[in-house]
Amino acid sequence: MLEAYGPQGWWPGHSRPEIIIGAVLTQNTSWKNVEKAIAQLKAEGLLDWQALGDVSHDELARCIRSAGYHNVKAKRLKNFVRWLWQNHDGALARLADIPLDALRRELLTINGIGAETADAILLYALDRPTFVIDAYTARIARRHGLIDADADGHALKTLFEDHLPADVALFNEYHALLVEVGKRHCKPTARCEGCPLEAFEHNETV
DNA sequence: GACCAGGCACATC
């Protein structure tokens, strides 16, 4: 994949808050739509935890409208910010001493932060070695017969983490490359023409 | 107009 596409330079965000906000906004949404929402947040000075805590729901929802599901996502962003202030003084630096597993469990208690969003935050914003399983990764792994068709997210996560060294830079690039393969060759319906993973056996039933 | 996009929570059976 790296040979085919080169380094992806993920996450496409310039600060940790921006990465975390992007992780929520991109839930079931194309990154193009998220970019517009983030640009709007930046224009309104809402890319920091203080401002995001102070802004009203309606104002926040209006800013992120282009990312879709703007009412639920406004709540989810608020939930994250509330958690950060109430439990960690509103400072991401306070999370540095928490063991990965404990921090992951904490993130999962926040309403609106599920497994993928938690792992994306951990890997791309907090530099923790956890593998991100998204729809593309799951589809690619199943379609290429790397795992049973009915395997769940945890099984997929375990598959990658058990076969790769727990390295932040590696997990970062690996997942980003899988998404690129997915975007180009592994749509839900489209056949996998010219996929760089064609060396693997296809599971045509999936 | 259908399908898709870097999910998640909640209701219902």
Added chain:
DNA sequence: GATGTGCATGGT
């Protein structure tokens, strides 16, 4: 525990 549904905009 598995399955279905609401949430919403924008591109192909």
